[in-house]
Amino acid sequence: MTDVAKKCQYFQVQDYKDSLKQKAEHLIIKGFPEKIVKLNELLETPNFQNRAFADVHQDLNIPVPPPVGAAAEPNSKRARVDSDLSPVSVDGTKVYALPNGSVPCNKPLSDLIHLVKPHIRELVEDSNLLKMWISFMIPKIEDGNNFGVSIQEDTLAEIQSVESEAAAFFDQISRYFISRAKIVSKVAKYPHIDDYRRAVRELDEKEYLSLWLVMCEIRNRYCSLHDIVIKNLEKIKKPRSSNAESLY
Structure with a gap:
């Protein structure tokens, strides 16, 4: 690589650093206050304020089939197991048929998740920008006068913690859908057990509260x-x- 190419790369990297510093300072001075006001206003909307848990309940579209033996003829003999434990064929209820079609996602919560996710992403991106901004301003390692450097490092650690926590919010959302799918499959398999249906409603209520907490x-x-x-x-x-700088 020629010296001209090396200098060109150096200036490109320096331009990137200078641009990042300008963006970070603008974000801190102007961007963050605007975001805080916007989030406060969003938390006061009907999506998060004064909404009852019943508003996020949704029918599973899984009907309760007639119990086994309900359609049998009155005079038909009951099947019984012989003394030698030979297998007996008994007509049962089809549990995965889902005659009404697929089981949809919870629409109120899906709409709320669609609203929340962009703010999670913005927090991750903004934290990453601040992290790089402070990293670029940490001076070279020297003896003495490191009080300001320790402030930079403590602030950087706080920003990294916020970035990790924000990224974990995405995992929380995906785990909700996985958990709900498992419980719904139990409802499909055991449609007569009301506890599974209640578990779905409880999980939806928990997720609604979690989404409100995430926004806060x-x-x-x-x-x-x-x-x-x-x-x-x-x-x-x-x-x-x-x-102190003039001493070195």
């Missing part, structure tokens, strides 16, 4: 990140004083 946590994380960065902005941008 996203709002709270934006508030905490904005607070910690603004309070320490001077030390984050200039971790070492100019007097």
Whole structure:
């Protein structure tokens, strides 16, 4: 690689760093307050405020079939097991037939998840941007005058924690659908057992509460990140004083 190509790459990387720093500072000073206000307004909408648990209940579209033997002739003999335990053929209920078609996802919760997921993604992306911003401003390792550097490292650790927590919200949503599918399959297999049907309703209520909590946590994380960065902005941008820098 020629010297010209190396210099070109250096300037491209430097332009990327400068652009990232500008985006991060704009995000902290202007973007975060706007997001906090927007999330507060969203949490006051009917989607999250004053909504009863019954509003997120949905019929499973799995009818309760007639019990085994209900359609049998009155004078028909009951099947019994012989003393030698020979197999006996007994007509039973088809449990996976689903005569009314497929079992849909819970529409109120699906709509709510569709609303929440973009905010989770934004928090992950914004946290990643701040993480790189602070990483670029950490000075080279030197002896002494590292108080500002320790502030940078503590702030960076907090941002990384928020990023990991936000990414875990996606896993929480996917686990809800997996859990619901397992319980619905139990309803299809044992349609006469009301406890399985009740378990689906309880799971839906739990997910609704979890989605509300996720939105509150996203709002709270934006508030905490904005607070910690603004309070320490001077030390984050200039971790070492100019007097100390002149000594090296």
